[in-house]
Amino acid sequence: MRRIADRIATFLLWTAAIGVLVLLAFFIGYIVYLGWHAISWHFLTSPPSEVDAGGGIGPEIYNSFYILILTLIFTAPIAIAGGIYLQEYARPGWFTNTVQFCAESLATIPSIVMGLFGLIVFVNLLGWRFSAIGGALTLTLLNLPALMRVTQEALASVPDSYREASMAIGATKWQTIRKVVLPSAIAQLTTGIVLIAGRIFGETAALVYTAGTSVSAGRSAYDLNPFHNAETLSVHLWYTHSESLVPDASAIGNGSALVLLAMVLLFNIAARVIGRTLTKRLTAT
Amino acid sequence: MISVRTRAHAQEAVARALLFAASAFVVVAMGAIVLYLAIEGTRLFFHDHVSPLTFLFSPAFAPDEGHPGALVFILGSLAITGFAIVIGAPLGIAVGVFLSQLAPKRLAEFMKPAIEILVGIPSVVYGWLGLTLLAPLVREHLGSLTGFGLITAAIVLSIMILPTVISLSEDALRSVPDTLREGSMALGATRWQTIFNVLLPSARSGLTVAVILGIARAIGETLAVQMVIGNAAVLPKNLFSPTAALTTEIVTDMGSASTGSILYHSLFSMAFLLLLIAMGLILAIRLAARRAS
Amino acid sequence: MLLGQQPKADLDINAKLMVTDLDVYYGAFQAIKRASLDVAENCVTALIGPSGCGKSTFIRALNRMHDLQADVRVEGEVVLDGEDIYAPGVDPVAIRHRIGMVFQRPNPFPKSIFENVVYGPRTHGQGNRKKLQEIAERSLRQAALWDEVKDRLDKSALELSGGQQQRLCIARCLAVDPEVLLMDEPASALDPIATSKIEDLIGELKKDYTVVIVTHSMQQAARISDFTAFFLMGELIEKGATRAIFTQPKDKRTEDYITGRYG
Numbered sequence: 004m005r006r007i008a009d010r011i012a013t014f015l016l017w018t019a020a021i022g023v024l025v026l027l028a029f030f031i032g033y034i035v036y037l038g039w040h041a042i043s044w045h046f047l048t049s050p051p052s053e054v055d056a057g058g059g060i061g062p063e064i065y066n067s068f069y070i071l072i073l074t075l076i077f078t079a080p081i082a083i084a085g086g087i088y089l090q091e092y093a094r095p096g097w098f099t100n101t102v103q104f105c106a107e108s109l110a111t112i113p114s115i116v117m118g119l120f121g122l123i124v125f126v127n128l129l130g131w132r133f134s135a136i137g138g139a140l141t142l143t144l145l146n147l148p149a150l151m152r153v154t155q156e157a158l159a160s161v162p163d164s165y166r167e168a169s170m171a172i173g174a175t176k177w178q179t180i181r182k183v184v185l186p187s188a189i190a191q192l193t194t195g196i197v198l199i200a201g202r203i204f205g206e207t208a209a210l211v212y213t214a215g216t217s218v219s220a221g222r223s224a225y226d227l228n229p230f231h232n233a234e235t236l237s238v239h240l241w242y243t244h245s246e247s248l249v250p251d252a253s254a255i256g257n258g259s260a261l262v263l264l265a266m267v268l269l270f271n272i273a274a275r276v277i278g279r280t281l282t283k284r285l286t287a288t
Numbered sequence: 289m290i291s292v293r294t295r296a297h298a299q300e301a302v303a304r305a306l307l308f309a310a311s312a313f314v315v316v317a318m319g320a321i322v323l324y325l326a327i328e329g330t331r332l333f334f335h336d337h338v339s340p341l342t343f344l345f346s347p348a349f350a351p352d353e354g355h356p357g358a359l360v361f362i363l364g365s366l367a368i369t370g371f372a373i374v375i376g377a378p379l380g381i382a383v384g385v386f387l388s389q390l391a392p393k394r395l396a397e398f399m400k401p402a403i404e405i406l407v408g409i410p411s412v413v414y415g416w417l418g419l420t421l422l423a424p425l426v427r428e429h430l431g432s433l434t435g436f437g438l439i440t441a442a443i444v445l446s447i448m449i450l451p452t453v454i455s456l457s458e459d460a461l462r463s464v465p466d467t468l469r470e471g472s473m474a475l476g477a478t479r480w481q482t483i484f485n486v487l488l489p490s491a492r493s494g495l496t497v498a499v500i501l502g503i504a505r506a507i508g509e510t511l512a513v514q515m516v517i518g519n520a521a522v523l524p525k526n527l528f529s530p531t532a533a534l535t536t537e538i539v540t541d542m543g544s545a546s547t548g549s550i551l552y553h554s555l556f557s558m559a560f561l562l563l564l565i566a567m568g569l570i571l572a573i574r575l576a577a578r579r580a581s
Numbered sequence: 582m583l584l585g586q587q588p589k590a591d592l593d594i595n596a597k598l599m600v601t602d603l604d605v606y607y608g609a610f611q612a613i614k615r616a617s618l619d620v621a622e623n624c625v626t627a628l629i630g631p632s633g634c635g636k637s638t639f640i641r642a643l644n645r646m647h648d649l650q651a652d653v654r655v656e657g658e659v660v661l662d663g664e665d666i667y668a669p670g671v672d673p674v675a676i677r678h679r680i681g682m683v684f685q686r687p688n689p690f691p692k693s694i695f696e697n698v699v700y701g702p703r704t705h706g707q708g709n710r711k712k713l714q715e716i717a718e719r720s721l722r723q724a725a726l727w728d729e730v731k732d733r734l735d736k737s738a739l740e741l742s743g744g745q746q747q748r749l750c751i752a753r754c755l756a757v758d759p760e761v762l763l764m765d766e767p768a769s770a771l772d773p774i775a776t777s778k779i780e781d782l783i784g785e786l787k788k789d790y791t792v793v794i795v796t797h798s799m800q801q802a803a804r805i806s807d808f809t810a811f812f813l814m815g816e817l818i819e820k821g822a823t824r825a826i827f828t829q830p831k832d833k834r835t836e837d838y839i840t841g842r843y844g
Contacts, residue, residue, distance in 0.1 A: 012480040016390055019382040020399065023450065027402055030409070030417055037420060084310035092307060094651065102311045104570065105318035111566040113508030115535050116325070119542075119559045123324050127547075144317055151314070164688035168750070170649060171684075172701040172757055173677035175296050177303040182704065183690050198404070205410025208510040208535075212542055240412045241511050244419065260416045267408045271401065285691050296674070296704070 031264065038261030041254045047262070050218065051239065056251040060259055062218040065225050066135065066233040067266075070214060071203050073139035073229060074146065079196065082147050086154025091180055110148035114208040117145050121213035133232035138214030142203055149202075153195030157188035190285055194278035201270030205263060207237040216242045236263055322563065329560025332356070332553040343557060349521040356554035358561075360521050364533035367524065368441045368513060369506040376446035376506075377499050380453025384498070385483060387454070388461040407451040415515030418444040423516055432528035436518035439527040444512050449502040456501060460494020461487060496576045504569045508562065510535040534558045597622035597761060597791040598643065598680075603657035605638050605647065612638045615657075616817040618810055620761070625783060625792045627802035627823065630812035631838065636795045639812065640763050643793065644680040645673040661761070678705065681754035685766040687746035689738035689753070694730050697738045697749055701757035716756050723789075724752035725782050744775025748782065755790075762786065764794040768801070780805050799839060803827050811835045 045059060052058030085102075093099045118141060125137030161184050169179040215232030216239075234242070240259040243252050332338050338356060346357025387396050422443060423435030430439075464487050472482040488495070518530020519540050532540070538555050545552040598620035605613035613635050620626050628636040638647075645666060647653040658665045666676045678701075689697050698720055699713045707713060717734070721727040726748040730741070738749055747767060754762060764783070768776040783792055783805050796802050802809055803823060810820040811832075819826065819835045830836040 006478070009478045009480040012483075013390065016382055016386040019379055020386040020391065020395075023379075023383055023406075023454075024399065024402055026447070027406055033417065033421055034413070081310050081313055084307045085314060088307035088311045092304060093311070102314055104574075105315045107570050107573075108567050109314065109318055109321075111504045111508070111570055112321070113510065113535055113562050113566065115510040115538050116508075116559045116562050116566075117321075119328075119538065119556060120321050120324060122542075123328055124320075144321070147314060147317070162688075164684065164686065165690055167646070167649070167684065168688045168690070168753075169700070169704075171644065171646065171677055171682040172704070172753065173674050173681075174701075174704040175300045175674055177300045178296060178704045182700070187691055198408070201408050205408070205412070207410065207412045208539060211539060216543075237410050237412045240416060241515070244416070244515060256416060257420075260413050263410055263413050267410065268405065271405055271408055275401070295706070297672075 031268075034257075034260050034264050038257035038259075041258030042261060046258055051255075052249055054248055056249055058249060058251075058255060060236055060239060060255070060262065062225060063234055063236040063239040063259075064262065066214070066218065067204055067235040067237070069227075070135050070139050070142065070210070070233060070235055071200060073135060074142040074203050075196070075200060077139060077143040078146050078150055081143075082150035083154050083192070085147070086151040087158065087180060087185075089151065090155045090158040091176070091184070106148040106151055109144060112145075114145060114206065115211075117141055118209040118212050120144075121209065125213055131230055133213065133215030133217075134230045135214055135233035136229035138210045138233060138235075139229070141209045141213045142206055145206070145209055146199055146203060149199055150196065153199065154188075154192060157191035157195065158184060160191055161187045187285065190278050190281035193281055194274045197270055197274035197277060201267050201274070204266055204270065205237050207235075207241055210235055210238050211241070214238070216246075325556070325560045325563050328553070328556040329563075330557070332550070332557045336550050336553055338550070338554075343554065347523055351549070351551040351554050354550060356550060356557075358534070358537075358554065358558055360523055361532055361534045361537045361558060362561075363523060364438075364517070364531045365507055365535070367438060367531075368445055368517070368533055369503055371439070371442035372445035372449060372506045373499065373503060375442065376449045377453055377502055379446070380450050380498070380502065381457045381495060383450070383454045384457025384461055385487075387458045389479070389483060389487070403451045403454055406447075411448065411509060411512040412515075414444055414448055415512035418512060418516040426528070430528065434518065434530065436516055437528045437530045438517070438524045441513045441517040441533075444516055445506050445509060448509060448512060449505050452505050453498050453502045456498030457491075457495055460491040460498060463494065464490045493576050493579060497573050500569055500573050500576065504566060507565060507569075508535065510539050514539055534562055594624070595622040596620065597661070598793075599658070599660040600643070601658040601660070603639070603642060603655070603659065605635075605642055606654040606656075608652050612815050613642070614815045616812075618817060618820055620791060620793055621808055622791050623787055623789075624807040625787050625794060625805055626808040626810065627806035628793065628795045628810050628812060629797070629799055629802050629838075630818075632797065633814075634812040635815040636812045637765055638815075639817075640765055640793060640795050641682075643761075643763055644677050644682055646682065648673050678757055679759050680761040680763060681757060681759040682763040682765065683747070683750050683754055683767050686770050687743060687750050689741070689746050689749050691737065691739055693735045694738050694741070694749060695734040698752050698756050700753060705757065717752075720752040720756040721749075723755050723786070724748045725778065725785070726752055742775070744771050744778060747771060747775070747779060751779075751782065751786075755786075759790065761791045761793065764792065766795050766797060769797065776801075799827075811838065813838070 047059065047064065048061040049059030050062050051060065089099065089102060121137055121141030125131050125140060126133060131137050165183050165187060166179055169183045214235065216234050217232055218234050236259055240256055240263065243256050243259065332343065333340055338354065343356060343358050344362065345359055346355065347359045348355060348357045349360055350356070387399060418440060422440055426432050426440050427435030468486055468490060469482055472486045513533060514536035517532060517536055519532050519536060520530040521532050521537070524531040538558055541551060542555055545555060596619040600616060600618045603613055603616045604611060616639060628640060630636050641647055642655050643659055647655055655667060659667055661679065690700065695717055698717045702713060702716050718727060721730065726745060729745060738746065741749060768779045771779065780801065783794065786792060794806065806823045808821065809823045809826045811818045811826065813834055819830060819832045826835065827839060830839055
């Protein structure tokens, strides 16, 4: 009797696990199948069209990367510095507890709520209207906790014996962190950053009402001005589905979904490859 | 030599101050968010004189008539979250059990990046999949009119929370000491008995955290749900009715809400409500974690 | 069993480090109770005793390594050349330039051999490449490692054997030109051949440095040290010239330990 229950349970568990894998494979396959025809050089580089068929996603791809880089520029210094402080310097106490609580809360805030905060502060209060920098700052707030956690984990993986050896030679704490701990943690840290970059690339809800749902027309579509509105690829996918008037909205959506998926997979693979390369370099030299 | 030592010490002091400032920034940012959302979120009550009871409990959402009852959305959020958890939590925990107890090493290593990819898929893409793949299925095979509604949203959501629940459950189960498992097996228990009677209870707090975080993810999810839920501001009659949730309502109507209108303010009140729910969930997690130790 | 070399006559011996009434507390637990010891200059002093007796705790107090732990309290005096290193206002970082430490498990950084050795001088501000190369060669020679690594200084330190890594850690320590070398069971993680190399090295090092070594091997203490201090349950039971301790211990507990009554 017990044997049979055991067998059934094992069977169910295996089914669940394989089911998840099959689901994933199916999703990827389906998106590729749907979007494959829509992809063309023209599609990837031309601007979107308001009314006619044949629009592309060129500026949106550009904006996705632009906002990604802008967000990382803001997030990385603050998050890494905060992570170093929490992991290497902070003593248990009310301040550390408060920081942890705030970081955890920031991480749980729904992205649309953060988007509304961005709407209040960046769009209205500071008068920037829809802008790339407004979107980037909002995304910074969303991703700070994740990058802080990545930093802390990377630092924790460095053995204490390195810290001891360094301090015993008469280095200060900051020298130890800068010259021994951080370099040892860099592989894990970089992997984490690339994975977070992938998440930023796909972020939508927080950007809809901060970076906007349209691209600047004409010559300024590809510019470096952070104060122009900047619809990203993911926002475009949503907007196409819900508001678009063009007859080939479906095809555009399929193509956009495929490009988004491809980018995320690329980021995932890059994270692993970079991580592995850096780790090899670290232990070899 | 003395001057070098002083320089290193000065650098130490500066570094320490900057690092401290960075972590203090997190607190300041959170404070600002709570503050601004509280201000905008309560304008409905203080400025437009709508009663909080009306907002929370009235099923009629009619902001143009000064009567923005958000009950539909609150119930919508609760419903899809509830169903998503009912489907996704047991499945996620099951896979977590599988990964920590049953999976051969190669398979476990293969599944790790697979789960990372599941996490990484943007929510719009999940929404798109729901739109193009799931909704037609629901329409054709389950007799729903449009395919958009409560159940479609719940299914999409359950898949989205899977990776979170899986990896946290796996961690929780892995952290149960091996000696407990070995002790149980040594007494003649089968593998399944050990899992059910020893491992799962020992990992209870970690599993609770996994589920709460799944809830947090579900309640905060916006776009994927919005694309399949039908966006009708009415209470659902059955599983297939189109309805709406707090997050989806915000993203749907914010574009057309004029600044300062009652609609505008009620959307911010919904945002503030979501903020409070998120903070409440964090407290719940802390309580669960404290109960463990 | 070889006994250590004859120490110089009492009159010639200078006390490099004078420890007076040292107490160390881990929270409420007192790990070291009123220990006093004079460490002779240019000699090897061995700290022996059964495990848990406090010898590691004691040696770590000599270069303020306990500052790095929360909840550890040190009371008493440790005087280096007339200055109490625990006096208020004394910079522990500066102390660690003068009193270096080698640990039980070799812990080279994941960097090249060269970078490991010059790590200390670099953090103290020495940037001149030529000078650093000189320091590296000098230290590696002193640690009896130069010949084995001189052709691969920019290879990773992690590729060296355990014994080589430990000698690298010693070289790393010597590169900052300390006055005292503290060694916490430096050979216990090594094989016998590597161990004897380290022991020979210590015999050479004491000509230029003062060495304090924690060891759980009495034979090792008898082989290489000039003075020995015996610890038991946090108390310094007996101290003196190694030969005297091993042939005519004054305290019965010392005698019991030396004759192997307990390990």
